[in-house]
Amino acid sequence: xxxxxxxxxxxxxxxxxxxxWFAKWTLKKIGLANVTTARDGYEALxxxxxxxxxxxxxSCSPAIILLDLRLPKIDGLEVLRRIRDDERTKTVTxxxxxxxEDPHDKEVxxxxxxxxxxxxxxxxxxxxxLNLFPGHQGVS
Amino acid sequence: MKNxxxxxMTVSIAFQFLAAFMAVRLISLSGxxxxxxxxxxxxxxxxxxxxxxxxxxxGGELDGDIELEIMGLLISIFMFIGIWKFGPxxxxxxxxQLAMHQKQxxxxxxxxxxxxxxxxxxxxxxxxxxxxxxxxAVAEYSYDWEHxxxxxxxxxxxxxxxxxxxxYDREEFYRDPQLLQKIIHPDDLEIYHGHFEQAFxxxxxxxxxxxxxxxxxxxxxxxxxxCRPVFDSHGNPNGRRSSNRDITDxxxxxxxxxxxxxxLEARVTLRTTELARLNKELESFCYSISHELRxxxxxxxxxxxxxxxxxxxxxxxxxxxxxxxxxxxxxHLRSVIDALLLMNxxxxxxxxxxxxxxxxxxxQILNELLEASGNRTISFSATPGLVVQGDxxxxxxxxxxxxxxxxxxxxxVPAASIEVGQTRQAGTAVYFIRDNGAGFDxxxxxxxxxxFCRLHNESEFEGNGIGLATVQRIIEQHGGRIxxxxxxxxxxxxxFTLGE
Numbered sequence: 155x156x157x158x159x160x161x162x163x164x165x166x167x168x169x170x171x172x173x174x175w176f177a178k179w180t181l182k183k184i185g186l187a188n189v190t191t192a193r194d195g196y197e198a199l200x201x202x203x204x205x206x207x208x209x210x211x212x213s214c215s216p217a218i219i220l221l222d223l224r225l226p227k228i229d230g231l232e233v234l235r236r237i238r239d240d241e242r243t244k245t246v247t248x249x250x251x252x253x254x255e256d257p258h259d260k261e262v263x264x265x266x267x268x269x270x271x272x273x274x275x276x277x278x279x280x281x282x283x284l285n286l287f288p289g290h291q292g293v294s
Numbered sequence: 295m296k297n298x299x300x301x302x303m304t305v306s307i308a309f310q311f312l313a314a315f316m317a318v319r320l321i322s323l324s325g326x327x328x329x330x331x332x333x334x335x336x337x338x339x340x341x342x343x344x345x346x347x348x349x350x351x352x353g354g355e356l357d358g359d360i361e362l363e364i365m366g367l368l369i370s371i372f373m374f375i376g377i378w379k380f381g382p383x384x385x386x387x388x389x390x391q392l393a394m395h396q397k398q399x400x401x402x403x404x405x406x407x408x409x410x411x412x413x414x415x416x417x418x419x420x421x422x423x424x425x426x427x428x429x430x431a432v433a434e435y436s437y438d439w440e441h442x443x444x445x446x447x448x449x450x451x452x453x454x455x456x457x458x459x460x461x462y463d464r465e466e467f468y469r470d471p472q473l474l475q476k477i478i479h480p481d482d483l484e485i486y487h488g489h490f491e492q493a494f495x496x497x498x499x500x501x502x503x504x505x506x507x508x509x510x511x512x513x514x515x516x517x518x519x520x521c522r523p524v525f526d527s528h529g530n531p532n533g534r535r536s537s538n539r540d541i542t543d544x545x546x547x548x549x550x551x552x553x554x555x556x557x558l559e560a561r562v563t564l565r566t567t568e569l570a571r572l573n574k575e576l577e578s579f580c581y582s583i584s585h586e587l588r589x590x591x592x593x594x595x596x597x598x599x600x601x602x603x604x605x606x607x608x609x610x611x612x613x614x615x616x617x618x619x620x621x622x623x624x625x626h627l628r629s630v631i632d633a634l635l636l637m638n639x640x641x642x643x644x645x646x647x648x649x650x651x652x653x654x655x656x657x658q659i660l661n662e663l664l665e666a667s668g669n670r671t672i673s674f675s676a677t678p679g680l681v682v683q684g685d686x687x688x689x690x691x692x693x694x695x696x697x698x699x700x701x702x703x704x705x706x707v708p709a710a711s712i713e714v715g716q717t718r719q720a721g722t723a724v725y726f727i728r729d730n731g732a733g734f735d736x737x738x739x740x741x742x743x744x745x746f747c748r749l750h751n752e753s754e755f756e757g758n759g760i761g762l763a764t765v766q767r768i769i770e771q772h773g774g775r776i777x778x779x780x781x782x783x784x785x786x787x788x789x790f791t792l793g794e
Contacts, residue, residue: 169748170589172593172597172619172622173589176596193754194750226747226749226750228738253589253592254581254582254585254588255584255585255588256578256581256585274589275592275593277596277599
């Protein structure tokens with residue numbers, strides 16, 4: 155089962171190295187090993203959409219995006235907005251990782267169609283509860 | 295013979311008495327009392343004398359003369375007739391006298407009436423004069439510029455005060471009825487024309503108007519105009535009476551009041567907006583704080599859970615990593631709390647201004663930073679004698695943060711250099727701290743001073759995101775402002791003023 159999960163690509167957008175470590179640790183536990191990390195909003199968007207001026211695009215077409223809301227340069231909400239505005243990433247599954255309780259943030263996230271808002275650091279049981287991969291039941 | 299004599303004498307006596315009687319009667323007609331009494335007395339005395347003659351005759355002492363007696367009788371008769379004839383004469387005289395008196399009375403009456411009439415007229419004239427005087431006083435001494443205008447626009451009356459208001463004499467208005475329209479402000483002419491036309495077509499629906507005029511000396515004045523129709527004694531329309539008052543002062547006050555109100559409203563709106571913005575900022579700041587405190591605690595919790603798993607699965611490398619990170623997380627948490635307390639202290643502290651040597655403090659701070667890092671070399675220069683008026687400890691915190699940032703962001707540069715200096719912009723002293731470190735994209739410059747906002751990720755450069763927000767507060771408390779110029783990998787320069 156875990157092998158089947160290996161191909162699912164995940165983009166983790168997180169600037170804190172501990173939170174990144176936890177996210178990767180948890181993802182690894184459920185078999186998601188194909189994880190790319192972006193350390194700020196700008197880098198993440200560069201990976202997803204490329205930069206037209208610089209004609210650079212670090213190829214990344216993730217099935218799941220794990221997005222922190224507090225990010226350097228371009229914050230998480232703006233990143234989410236641009237993900238949803240772009241045809242290429244309009245429908246991708248986005249999970250928000252946050253320690254914030256700001257209702258405004260949560261409301262905006264819901265409007266922009268996120269699958270879930272998860273507390274940081276990422277824990278295995280909350281991820282499993284989401285049942286993101288019905289075909290891969292019992293991975294944990 | 296004797297008997298004839300006696301008869302003649304008797305008749306004569308009778309006539310004598312009758313004549314006396316008639317004479318007395320005439321008193322009432324002619325009024326000449328004494329004359330008639332004397333005449334009557336004459337007659338009576340004559341009668342008495344004849345009676346004596348008669349008695350003598352009867353006594354035979356006298357013979358009597360018939361001729362004489364006949365003459366006497368004739369005299370008596372003539373006298374009687376004469377007296378008797380006086381009656382109608384006097385009656386006539388009396389009547390004509392009465393008529394004359396009557397006429398005289400009538401004339402007197404007419405005269406009296408005429409005199410009364412004349413007196414009345416005089417009185418009426420006086421009243422009229424007084425009334426005229428009163429009206430003249432009312433009109434001529436009117437405080438307002440009054441006029442009486444015909445439908446064709448010509449003036450029937452203008453009060454002299456028009457000169458005080460317009461600078462033009464009333465004679466000029468009489469000569470040129472168009473003058474009024476010529477001095478009305480071009481922007482208000484339409485209002486006046488509309489009003490004038492309406493006034494003569496529908497006098498009940500016309501309302502007072504305000505318009506401006508340009509006086510002879512070129513001043514602009516506001517006129518408050520009210521008018522009403524005039525009707526003659528037969529009820530026919532006879533032009534309009536208008537009062538024009540100089541309301542410039544009132545208008546100016548109104549305008550000032552209006553301007554004040556607008557300004558006040560604008561200020562209230564601005565304050566409300568500002569307050570709403572501050573509230574929102576505060577709210578967002580509270581969420582930021584809670585986030586910044588919760589995040590490291592959540593990490594510590596997660597690390598403790600991970601520890602158990604690592605022990606179970608025997609991952610010694612990870613165990614070591616976790617232990618190390620617990621230490622880092624704890625330190626971070628403490629730094630966030632310290633920074634928040636510091637920021638709070640800054641907000642509450644009142645400034646203790648004195649001379650502060652920025653150059654000297656910068657040098658000390660950099661030496662401390664170098665000592666703490668142990669193995670870094672930095673080319674540092676500070677313009678000597680940058681002495682400012684400010685709070686020494688707060689400016690120290692400021693420089694600590696700014697130099698700390700410069701120190702941190704030059705860590706990955708081979709030949710790091712930091713410069714502290716001064717320049718001038720529009721006559722104001724501007725201090726700067728320049729480094730040749732990582733720099734940042736100016737597109738994100740507006741986020742630079744927001745609490746907990748970072749332009750670099752934590753794995754590259756550590757930080758709690760409160761440093762620059764604190765610096766900004768201190769600078770603003772000093773009445774100055776702070777800004778930065780930079781480009782990625784080209785270093786950054788932070789400029790600030792201190793409201794000197």
